[in-house]
Amino acid sequence: MLSEQTIQTIKSTVPVLEVHGVAITKLFYDRLFTAHPELLHVFNHANQKQGRQQTALANAVYAAAKYIDRLEVILPVVKQIAHKHRSLGVKPEQYPIVGEHLLGAIKEVLGDAATDDILAAWAEAYGVIASVFIGIETDMYTNSALQPGGWRDFRPFVVARIDKESDVITSFYLTPQDQGPIASFEPGKYVSIRVQIPGETYTHIRQYSLSHAPGQPFYRISVKREDTNPTVPAGKVSVYLHNQVQEGDVLWLSAPAGDFTLDQTDTRPVTLLSGGVGLTPMVSMLHFLVTTQPNRKVTFIHAAQNGQHHALRHEIERIAMAHPQVTVAWCYTQPTASDASEQAYHKQGYIDLPWLQSLVPTVEGSFYFCGPLPFMKAVNQLLIAWGVPEDDRHYEFFGPSGALS
Ligand SMILES: Cc1cc2nc3c(=O)[nH]c(=O)nc-3n(C[C@H](O)[C@H](O)[C@H](O)COP(=O)(O)OP(=O)(O)OC[C@H]3O[C@@H](n4cnc5c(N)ncnc54)[C@H](O)[C@@H]3O)c2cc1C
Ligand code: HEM
Structure with a gap:
């Protein structure tokens, strides 16, 4: 439990941090990737360049801090992020690393305004937020592994069939290389796909919604090639899938994840x-x-x-x-x-x-x-x-x- 004083310190500093939100998270990522370049295997580099991820993470940390004494209010958002973390293979031991560099970035950006009390309060609050994420994600990993046909991290799948669906969208039918059963899923869920593109230093992970019904011996994803805008660099994974991946190749998949699913008790139109x-x-x-x-x-x-x-x-x-x-x-x-x-x-x-x-x-x-x-x-x-x-x-x-x- 956090003390009343810690809660007040956190709540009174959230507005200050929000002002510096993007500066802090940008610095945080610079520090994180300098100290732990292996994390570049997990994060999306294009999202980094465009600042989208910085904003998402900053918002999540501040939202959590605002509700630090009532975290149940933001539980649906935490679960949504946890789904994505689980599909990416984020691990409990990575939370202290993220915490250390987030605190370091807060300290650097706030300068003298970051008193020892403020830093200690944020360290404590981060610990509470991290433990909520870790708890939910641990359950998700367990459920994902224990479901029939399920697994924990990434599993190799063979590209069994490729169908061109339009000028820009292609479907990939994926069957497990081990030929075992595959987990069923609620429609609307996605899988994360991890690829090692020849010539690239890091692996890349992207999410793709499953585009066929559950209950088949395959998963199907349908991917749009992101190279039609000549003013920005081409998308890495979608273009790799379109241009290089062939039937018989292997892709590594997470088990299905996500919370965009139908309410099956609803009978209305x-x-x-x-x-x-x-x-x-x-x-x-x-x-x-x-x-x-x-x-x-x-x-x-x-x-x-x-x-x-x-x-x-x-x-x-x-x-x-x-x-x-x-x-x-x-x-x-x-x-x-x-x-x-x-x-x-x-x-x-x-x-x-x-x-x-x-x-x-x-x-x-x-x-x-x-x-x-x-x-x-x-x-x-x-x-x-x-x-x-x-x-x-x-x-x-x-x-x-x-x-x-
Ligand atoms: C839950 C979920 C489900 C999804 N389902 C699907 C799906 O069913 N089908 C599907 O096709 N996609 C889906 N996506 C999107 C997919 O995950 C990828 O984001 C998409 O394929 C692009 O990945 P990429 O590696 O090709 O592009 P990236 O390399 O990640 O680049 C992303 C975009 O930014 C542009 N870009 C790259 N660098 C820069 C830069 N420096 N400045 C400006 N722009 C830049 C690229 O051209 C591209 O359009 C889903 C995403 C999520 C989160
Ligand atoms: C309490 C700590 C954390 C918070 C609040 C947090 C928050 C977030 C949020 C809001 C997103 C965006 C979700 C979305 O796509 O909608 C995200 C994605 C992500 N998180 Fe976290 N996260 C935390 C810890 C971690 C840790 C420890 C790791 C492990 C290295 C991690 C790795 C990632 C990755 C790789 C993504 C996807 C990034 C991308 O697509 O570019 N996160 N996180």
């Missing part, structure tokens, strides 16, 4: 909204919904640039044809001439509220969405404008979590 490659968890959910809740109304709405970028279209349409409770609708921002002549889409431009309301029978239902950040912000605003309560708006970020408003 469900709407699955996706933009671009954000459709992957939705396709898994769709497969699952039609088999486990055949009476539940499902509206599947997907936004893509055009038919050439539109992945898994026929798979989804086949499900809709076989299940009258499923409605699908396509929204293309830049349809091609052949999209137009084939009437391949239902709406041109962006999803708007009147169109959404024309497709979804009632606001009384659950809404799941995923896609690029601007898409997610727009959809979230539409749903708020329609009156969908927070509890019925579920979403997944395909990167470090951030704010939608």
